Amino acid sequence: MSSPPIAAVEGVGTSRFGRQPGTGLVRLAFQAVDEAFRDAGGPRAVDAVWVGSVFAPAGTAQRVLRAIGISGVPVLSVESACASGTSAFAEGCEAIRTGRYRRVLVLGLEQMSTAFDGAIVPEPSDPEGCSGLALPALYAMAATRWLAEDRVTAGQLAAVSVKNHAHAVHNPRAQYSGRHTVEEVLGSRMVADPLTLLQCCPVSDGAAAAVLGPPAPGRVGVRAVAARSGRPWDHTSDRVWGHDLVRDTGADVWAATGVDPREVDLAEVHDAFTIGELVTAEALGLSAPGAAGADAAAGRTALGGSLPVNPSGGLLSRGHPLGATGLAQVAEIVWQLRGAAGGRQVPGARLGLVETMGGGVSVLDGNACVVALLERG
CATH class of the missing domain: 3.40.47.10 (Thiolase/Chalcone synthase)
Incomplete structure (x- = not known):
């Protein structure tokens, strides 16, 4: 039931x-x-x-x-x-x-x-922050590992940026939008190897x-919402940073609602960096293990695909004003479930998922994660 x-x-x-x-x-x-x-x-x-x-x-x-x-x-x-x-x-x-x-x-x-003046300055009182480990570097480490394990290719990482910037063309409130190629994304300025500028979210208000x-x-109903903070990131998990926190928070929502991830019609997830969207898709069960990169490259997670992810343009393109991001994701899902999203509308959307990952390098597997499942009224 x-x-x-x-x-x-x-x-x-x-x-x-x-x-x-x-x-x-x-x-x-x-x-x-x-x-x-x-x-x-x-x-x-x-x-x-x-x-x-x-x-x-x-x-x-x-x-x-x-x-x-x-x-x-x-x-x-x-x-x-x-x-x-x-x-x-x-x-x-x-x-x-x-x-x-x-x-x-x-x-x-x-x-x-x-x-x-530019990127967020690492917190000096944090053990990892005082060493200069900023979030772009932390996500770059995850991307490097997935590349080394042949879990994703550089082109598949870039495909996430191509997709989300194209989605944002239909979002008049987005900070950036545009039609980019994989080659253009990979050729943009390097920020934290292998993540280039077009694979990183902008500074936003x-x-x-x-x-x-x-x-x-x-009314659009909230079926369930779950929140967790990360456990100590002590290498007892063989997953990249943030994966287990997102997985466990999502599991709370699936258990509370009885919904299978494959029933979701669209999702707004935390894509502060391209690798973040892919890790999240697999952690939530929206993509099969090892398949998130291929799903992005094949168009499965694009508008017109079987499970569109970040039709708003996501953090990469809509923008990422930290405190506002999660509620911007909620707003997008509400508009989608009402059929009021214009050129980025997912036809017949009934179930929409929101996931926001609170970053940080405080010796934890993420500061916080919230997952919510919304349903058309």
Whole structure:
């Protein structure tokens, strides 16, 4: 027997994504929250708010919400690295499921262009971060291993970038889009061997929001949402970094819903780097072991394929404002399940999956992972 929804998504909204140093967090958040409330209909009132962000200054959540006109309710800030937005979403869903609140707002926001001159600086208090191991290098290590094991080819890695940039052509809010060839991707500037510039997500600013309430006919339902943090990465696993955390979090969702991964119609997953999408696809069971690269190259995970992955363009092309990313993924899945995704629409989509991996090199197999399964109303 299938499980009933634990919550409903009443409305979603996002800002545009990209480098927007002249647009403050308040304005970015307003764009997302205003659209989410207009989408939800009804009063602009909620019982509580969860806000996900990584690098926002202290007190940002309350200042942003005050400017939007929301005050006097509980406001809780969440920081789970790149999974901050979906961690906020998970908490909001649980509050609805348990009856603690009847209507909540979840918001994710980030303005990275004013926080860093370039890539994110490794945290000096972290044992691996103080050695200079930044996330591009960590993902590059995974890609190098898969290449050495003949689990993927360089062309298959590049195919993920080709696919997601092409998907973003149909997303007017995406930071980047374009028709690239595998050769162009492989020929772009090297960032962390073997990952080239077009295989890495950009520095982004943006916000995304969702209004949640109890399950209701006609609303997109949240069948399940699971969250975990990584175990110590002590080499007891023979998998690359992050695989086991994503696998275990996804397993919680499959167990809670009775859904087989092969029943999913589309997925928005964490593709901060091309290898990330492939590892995630196999960890979640969306691709068979050793087949994710071939699936990308053959078009199976592209629009028109049997299981489109990242039709929004993903982090690679839509952009990756850390705190906003997870809720942008949720918004994309909601639009898809409503049949409102325009030129990137997956026909007949009924079940959509969201996976966000919170990166970090804190001697853990990932800081956090959230997986959610949504269903057409």
